[in-house]
Amino acid sequence: MPERPPLHREIPPPECPPGWRTGPPDFIGVGTQKSGTSWWWALLAAHPGVEGSAHAKELHFLSRFQHRPMNDDDVAEYHRHFPRPPGLLAGEWTPRYMAIPSVAEATQRAAPEARLVAILRDPVERYRSGLSQWYVTRRRTGRPPEDERGESEAVERGLYARQLERLIERFGRDRLLVLQFERCLSEPADQYGRTLSFLGLPQWLPEPEVIRLPVNTTTVGKTDLDPEQHRRLVDGYQADVARLKDIVPDLDLTLWPDFGHL
Template identity: 30%
Template structure:
């Protein structure tokens, strides 16, 4: 069977695309050409309806077993195979399907400050013209209604960042030695050491890949009348595209997406007032995450300093476990 040996399972907006591209450069690793096949998200064909733009995303699912196995058939003998679908961690059904089909799989999890992750997620969809609400706090307040209406997981700004619940379920299926857990900031601040840690976890040579490419960087256009008008047209096009072949639907929406990103600036930091409004949505789960992992994540519940870091962050490599001992590499 041509099934992957390891999976990058989460979370979205934590650098999984860049990590996928970096791991593909290792001669002992073979990464799927389709970065995010989403195979384990369903037991069959994906849904056909959802939120704005979801229909096009559903069309991209590699949902049949033969098509999924075909992604790994070209792997050279002796290489380890992998894929990266960051929604697997969030989706409990996906966790169970992975365990049923590949119980010995090694799983890679990247955790990012959940408030920052939610903001990055919202920025991605808003700047693409798909998110109709121009305020991340109000958009998060719509999550329960959207989920009930069948909007896909990428619209679950809060739910995707409740890692404690997700890992508690995952550790009920997989032994902890099969799961590598690290922070997004590790990948950003210490890319070489983090890549070596991943390679060590997978059992391949370290010191081979030495950088993480910049991939999937979201621009943040100003909320101008032009952006509003293009966004409305794009959402209309995405709705119409549900009833068209995938290639034709893409020809309608892709020029609009490029136009929306054309004048975008880098993602703007989240203000403290907005951060304060969102932190309570994660407080109980951060406490659960600390119990589940034995690590400290309380820095996620504070303000950010002017350099973009979290107040009270320890220097890289100096974070402590709850029992006071240094965190294991």
């Protein structure tokens, strides 16, 4: 059987201009897929205090270490991905990091002082959007129709509490900012301000067309769920969402209609 192409290509480090330095990222966006992370990265990259290289979105470097430990050469290579001039912050955002158990350890090894940011979306809606994307990826990478890995992964990626707990165990709760996708949509300036404060950046607003940048722009439609599928998803997520409320006390569950009673 021919070898299947990888889901993500490896990106080489960029050149470091004279007078700049490389080193561990100051911040890492760790999640979650289909939750407006490209939009939020664009907002951060637009800030004058951030060296927002386009290649640092979807870097996928820290997800390489699911089957082997990260070594010193890996750490040095990772640091080369973040050239910046004096006084500017650098970071990356790979939305699938949060869902991969090995990433917490790799992140602690390669960027022990980094601040982490996650955007969470109603897990049922995230599942619908993520599953549709999996069908596209399956066709693109030549995976057979019976390969259902993406369906189980789409469910797993909505179990936010267990994913955040892994990161908190390594970094502590105060090093992790958790935003809610639905609030980012309804009050982007306020939530952007929270993000800047967390990263120690001065308050600043980008041009209106950037703050209103469309999110999840894709030709892929959401997968429809029949009532039984919907019920199973809600039942499967309910305990995790209840735990999530303890981790993120300001989570507004009225914005997640299936869980507003928790």
